[in-house]
Amino acid sequence: MRDGDIIVTQDVNFYYGSFRALTGVNISFEKNRVTALIGPSGCGKSTLLRLLNRMNDFIEQTRVEGKVLFEGRNIYDPEVDPVEIRRRIGMVFQKPNPFPKSIFNNIVYGPRLAGGMSRTDLESLAERSLKQAVLWDEVKDILGQSAMMLSGGQQQRLCIARALAMKPDVLLMDEPTSALDPISTAKIEELMEGLKKDYTIIIVTHNMQQAARVSDYTGFFYLGRLIEFNRTGKIFTTPDMKQTEDYITGRFG
Amino acid sequence: MRQGSMKWRYLKQGIFLWVVRIAALIIAAALGGILFFIFVNGIGAVDWTFLTEPPRDSMTAGGIMPAIIGTVYLTLGAVLVAMPLGVTSAVYLSEYARSGPAVRFIRIGINSLAGVPSVVFGLFGLSLFVVYLDFGSSILAGSLTLAILILPTIIGSAEEALKAVPQTFREASLALGVSKWQTVSRIVLPNALPGILTGSILGIGRAAGETAPIMFTAAAFFTTRLPGSVFDEVMALPYHIYVLATAGTRIEETRPLQYGTALVLIALVLGVDLAAIVIRSYIRRKKRW
Amino acid sequence: MTRSFREKLIRKAFFGFAAVSIIFLLLIILFLFREALPTFQFVSIGRFIFGMEWYPTYEPPEFGIWPLIVGSLVVTSFSTLIAVPLGVLSAIYISEIAPPAVKEILKPAIELLAGLPSVVLGFFGMVVLAPWLQDTFDLPTGLNIVNASIMLAVMAIPTISSISEDALYSVPREFKEASYALGATRHETIVKVIVPAALSGISTAVILGMARAIGETMVVLMVAGGAAAVPESIFDSVRPMPASIAAEMGEAPFRSNHYHALFATGVVLLVLTLAFNFIADYVSHKFRETGSATL
Numbered sequence: 001m002r003d004g005d006i007i008v009t010q011d012v013n014f015y016y017g018s019f020r021a022l023t024g025v026n027i028s029f030e031k032n033r034v035t036a037l038i039g040p041s042g043c044g045k046s047t048l049l050r051l052l053n054r055m056n057d058f059i060e061q062t063r064v065e066g067k068v069l070f071e072g073r074n075i076y077d078p079e080v081d082p083v084e085i086r087r088r089i090g091m092v093f094q095k096p097n098p099f100p101k102s103i104f105n106n107i108v109y110g111p112r113l114a115g116g117m118s119r120t121d122l123e124s125l126a127e128r129s130l131k132q133a134v135l136w137d138e139v140k141d142i143l144g145q146s147a148m149m150l151s152g153g154q155q156q157r158l159c160i161a162r163a164l165a166m167k168p169d170v171l172l173m174d175e176p177t178s179a180l181d182p183i184s185t186a187k188i189e190e191l192m193e194g195l196k197k198d199y200t201i202i203i204v205t206h207n208m209q210q211a212a213r214v215s216d217y218t219g220f221f222y223l224g225r226l227i228e229f230n231r232t233g234k235i236f237t238t239p240d241m242k243q244t245e246d247y248i249t250g251r252f253g
Numbered sequence: 254m255r256q257g258s259m260k261w262r263y264l265k266q267g268i269f270l271w272v273v274r275i276a277a278l279i280i281a282a283a284l285g286g287i288l289f290f291i292f293v294n295g296i297g298a299v300d301w302t303f304l305t306e307p308p309r310d311s312m313t314a315g316g317i318m319p320a321i322i323g324t325v326y327l328t329l330g331a332v333l334v335a336m337p338l339g340v341t342s343a344v345y346l347s348e349y350a351r352s353g354p355a356v357r358f359i360r361i362g363i364n365s366l367a368g369v370p371s372v373v374f375g376l377f378g379l380s381l382f383v384v385y386l387d388f389g390s391s392i393l394a395g396s397l398t399l400a401i402l403i404l405p406t407i408i409g410s411a412e413e414a415l416k417a418v419p420q421t422f423r424e425a426s427l428a429l430g431v432s433k434w435q436t437v438s439r440i441v442l443p444n445a446l447p448g449i450l451t452g453s454i455l456g457i458g459r460a461a462g463e464t465a466p467i468m469f470t471a472a473a474f475f476t477t478r479l480p481g482s483v484f485d486e487v488m489a490l491p492y493h494i495y496v497l498a499t500a501g502t503r504i505e506e507t508r509p510l511q512y513g514t515a516l517v518l519i520a521l522v523l524g525v526d527l528a529a530i531v532i533r534s535y536i537r538r539k540k541r542w
Numbered sequence: 543m544t545r546s547f548r549e550k551l552i553r554k555a556f557f558g559f560a561a562v563s564i565i566f567l568l569l570i571i572l573f574l575f576r577e578a579l580p581t582f583q584f585v586s587i588g589r590f591i592f593g594m595e596w597y598p599t600y601e602p603p604e605f606g607i608w609p610l611i612v613g614s615l616v617v618t619s620f621s622t623l624i625a626v627p628l629g630v631l632s633a634i635y636i637s638e639i640a641p642p643a644v645k646e647i648l649k650p651a652i653e654l655l656a657g658l659p660s661v662v663l664g665f666f667g668m669v670v671l672a673p674w675l676q677d678t679f680d681l682p683t684g685l686n687i688v689n690a691s692i693m694l695a696v697m698a699i700p701t702i703s704s705i706s707e708d709a710l711y712s713v714p715r716e717f718k719e720a721s722y723a724l725g726a727t728r729h730e731t732i733v734k735v736i737v738p739a740a741l742s743g744i745s746t747a748v749i750l751g752m753a754r755a756i757g758e759t760m761v762v763l764m765v766a767g768g769a770a771a772v773p774e775s776i777f778d779s780v781r782p783m784p785a786s787i788a789a790e791m792g793e794a795p796f797r798s799n800h801y802h803a804l805f806a807t808g809v810v811l812l813v814l815t816l817a818f819n820f821i822a823d824y825v826s827h828k829f830r831e832t833g834s835a836t837l
Contacts, residue, residue, distance in 0.1 A: 087430025097421035110429035266729035276631030341559035362564035368819035370757025380573040462659025465759040
């Protein structure tokens with residue numbers, strides 16, 4: 001384990017029933033960097049992402065083998081509280097999924113339930129999170145209105161702000177722009193660049209240009225295995241593995 | 254393909270379509286006919302006095318006020334008991350249960366309970382609540398009996414309402430490090446609430462129309478007194494119809510009262526059902542997710 | 543870990559509430575048997591079930607419920623004969639044929655029919671159907687098997703129709719499209735593809751409809767006529783089990799032989815309806831496991 005790594009997986013296998021979805025995955029995520037996970041659909045990249053904050057707990061008949069170390073501690077240890085893990089490792093989903101509540105109440109939903117914050121604390125937290133997600137200027141006058149009225153791109157930035165309000169260390173993003181138009185996508189990519197200072201970002205994408213644009217490191221998955229993990233610049237120019245090259249140049253997938 | 258065979262096939266189709274349409278028509282006509290007949294014959298008997306006064310002259314005149322009040326008490330009592338039980342059961346089945354023998358067992362229990370004949374509920378209520386727990390024939394015994402009767406209905410509709418809450422809401426909440434219980438209580442239940450209430454309204458309609466379960470557990474033949482406590486007997490609309498229509502010596506004479514009572518009961522039950530159906534379709538249409 | 547302990551506790555609590563349905567079911571069985579078992583101190587099980595005479599208040603009394611069982615089975619069978627075609631055909635109409643506007647009206651109408659209180663249907667059978675039957679067929683009474691079967695069918699139709707409709711609705715579109723693409727007419731597609739694919743669901747609907755009919759009380763109490771004898775014609779009066787219980791329980795002295803015998807009749811009725819429900823459950827699960835491919 002390198003010094004700057006925040007999450008490290010060791011020999012992770014993952015099963016849906018008797019089907020093995022991940023095999024022997026060893027990957028390290030460096031702090032304050034963006035790491036992209038790419039590969040054809042069904043390769044296991046989203047499965048791995050959900051495993052990092054134990055969202056797979058809610059799927060019946062699944063099983064994890066190996067270790068997922070978060071700051072050196074295995075999050076699959078029986079004593080670990082998965083709720084605590086999810087507070088520190090936030091997640092943004094493929095489709096924007098705001099709650100049918102006001103914009104303000106969406107943002108403060110998590111912190112309020114975590115407890116210990118006054119109304120003014122929550123208000124400044126909401127402002128801070130919305131500014132980080134570059135949404136503040138668009139919504140500062142309509143915080144009391146329903147989040148469902150926002151456009152898809154705004155909703156997704158709201159979901160990012162909602163995740164940031166928990167002050168996580170890591171942000172997992174599961175194809176966060178796949179349901180958005182190109183302009184909204186560009187905004188979110190820009191936003192990720194700014195977030196890097198404070199957060200570690202792990203993004204799953206099937207858009208290779210996106211991976212090339214936003215990430216520092218890239219991992220290529222195929223059939224449940226991590227085929228190659230390298231600096232993004234390297235993987236998109238001179239990959240070590242033939243399979244990676246084939247995928248990137250569009251020969252399959 | 255031969256011309257004749259094609260013609261024959263379309264002729265068969267034409268006959269089939271008409272048979273099917275006629276079947277649907279018969280059912281619609283049965284509902285319409287029953288409603289129309291009760292309405293036409295009952296409307297003359299229903300006026301303000303009928304709704305607000307107790308029966309007079311050995312129930313051959315006067316109104317049905319005590320029966321209306323009794324039915325309202327029995328029904329509300331049943332829903333107050335059944336709703337918390339039904340909703341918590343549904344929360345377990347929809348949010349917590351993982352498929353396995355325990356859930357299969359619970360489902361069999363609910364389905365079987367739904368299939369128990371109403372008169373058997375009456376016997377059960379008599380044996381447990383009236384006799385064993387010594388509540389006597391009372392609002393309490395009748396409400397509890399009806400509560401168990403409508404429990405499967407309420408569980409079913411509450412579960413449906415919970416399942417209709419998008420999975421993405423749960424995921425979003427859980428991914429924020431919010432616990433399962435908080436997710437259920439802050440996100441899932443509030444969003445399912447309109448549907449749960451609709452289901453409970455349907456339960457009210459069901460409970461208000463039942464006769465056999467309250468015959469031995471709550472219903473009084475005749476009383477002008479309004480109930481003072483949950484241990485009192487009450488008159489109830491369905492039982493009142495039955496009594497007037499079968500047990501008097503002057504059955505023909507009280508026909509208008511029978512029609513009038515039937516009309517009031519139908520208006521109550523179908524009004525409640527219709528409200529639930531309208532609310533449900535409104536919720537479905539308005540849903541923003 | 544306090545939070546996960548609390549979560550576990552909440553989960554257990556909800557499980558406890560979910561189990562109340564089973565507890566109630568067991569309580570029903572327990573308390574029915576509690577009052578029913580003394581019956582067999584004064585009449586054997588065989589004579590109780592197969593005895594031809596039900597004279598509970600005579601001296602000496604006779605407690606044979608065979609005529610009541612036959613009464614229940616007869617009205618249930620005839621009502622099924624009426625309700626199944628109407629229920630299934632109306633489901634086909636709603637699911638496959640009706641234009642959306644008609645569907646919007648017909649579906650709630652069937653729900654409302656299901657919501658009609660049984661005492662109102664019994665009342666309708668008494669004041670409308672009975673005199674009409676009596677006049678038309680020149681009978682001594684219109685309160686008979688035919689009347690009860692028709693009114694019970696009205697009660698069973700909504701159950702059969704709505705469950706059948708669900709089954710028809712869930713037949714995959716691909717089946718229908720494949721059939722049309724092969725040049726089948728709409729009628730042929732419905733009869734040869736859609737209905738067979740939904741057959742298991744429709745069977746469940748029919749069984750549950752029958753369970754509804756056999757357990758229904760007020761209709762048979764008010765319009766079946768009440769004669770505790772094995773019928774010889776469809777225009778004879780009968781006394782199905784629920785009618786007997788409802789009519790006599792009010793007059794049976796507390797914990798008398800008659801009272802216990804009525805509870806025992808309730809047990810027989812409960813066993814019959816639960817059997818129907820288990821069969822329905824089995825059929826629908828069988829369907830889910832094997833799919834429609836086996837049909």
